[in-house]
Amino acid sequence: MVWQNTLYNAVMSLPIRIAPSLLACDFTRLGAEMARAEAAGAEWHHVDVMDGHFVPNLSIGLPVVESIKKVTKLPLDVHLMIEQPGEWAQRYADAGADILTFHYEACAANFEATLAQYKATGCRVGVSINGGTEPEPLRPYLDQIDMVLVMSIYAGFGGQKFMPECLGRIEKLRSWGFKGDIQVDGGITDETIGPCTKAGANVFVAGTYLFKADSMASAMGRLRAAAAAAQQPDNNATA
Numbered sequence: 001m002v003w004q005n006t007l008y009n010a011v012m013s014l015p016i017r018i019a020p021s022l023l024a025c026d027f028t029r030l031g032a033e034m035a036r037a038e039a040a041g042a043e044w045h046h047v048d049v050m051d052g053h054f055v056p057n058l059s060i061g062l063p064v065v066e067s068i069k070k071v072t073k074l075p076l077d078v079h080l081m082i083e084q085p086g087e088w089a090q091r092y093a094d095a096g097a098d099i100l101t102f103h104y105e106a107c108a109a110n111f112e113a114t115l116a117q118y119k120a121t122g123c124r125v126g127v128s129i130n131g132g133t134e135p136e137p138l139r140p141y142l143d144q145i146d147m148v149l150v151m152s153i154y155a156g157f158g159g160q161k162f163m164p165e166c167l168g169r170i171e172k173l174r175s176w177g178f179k180g181d182i183q184v185d186g187g188i189t190d191e192t193i194g195p196c197t198k199a200g201a202n203v204f205v206a207g208t209y210l211f212k213a214d215s216m217a218s219a220m221g222r223l224r225a226a227a228a229a230a231q232q233p234d235n236n237a238t239a
Ligand code: DX5
Pocket: 021, 023, 024, 046, 048, 079, 154, 155, 156, 157, 158, 159, 160, 185, 186, 187, 188, 205, 206, 207, 208, 209
């Protein structure tokens, strides 16, 4: 792989983080579902915020983020799929986000100013590229970005099929020397997490695969085993 000479060893020894997506949980039991994810070993809670404009779907917003902040010690990984993301940065930070991710496509014309608004919140800052977007526009800003979220679907709905196009985008980011977190979101299973790990990703969002499993702990174990296997040099040699 093109990036292997640069960051290969460092990236392949990054701890793997799994962030269950609450979008797939039973919302009548939100607190209990979060506790279930924590008992299964989640590192972060992934919180999908949608506005019905940037994506066609609506999900959850500020009041829910404020409420769930009170019942967990895990970081809230807030994925904003909204228009005009700069206007909402501080409000989501105040609501309790620890990691705040906005979409490049939602603010391409004023990306630099929007990034500055997110940096000013003090949260860890993520920038996401949707299923049809290449990462080149982010390249000049990578030293200011804590995490790149490479979508492996078109954002908006859970339960979609993984798009392998994301793999080349992850490799590109590492080939440019990006040392931060690379998160993948959409269609993550024990079959798709391995190729993403080999490509250089280290943080994984999984909704359907975890919340709809018979045993979330077992499903989590399968994800970790597949990612750990993909981090082994022998498994990468033939990639
Ligand atoms: C969709 C969301 C995802 C979604 C993933 O736009 O960003 O976080 O919940 O769901 P699965 O894991 O079911 O593809």
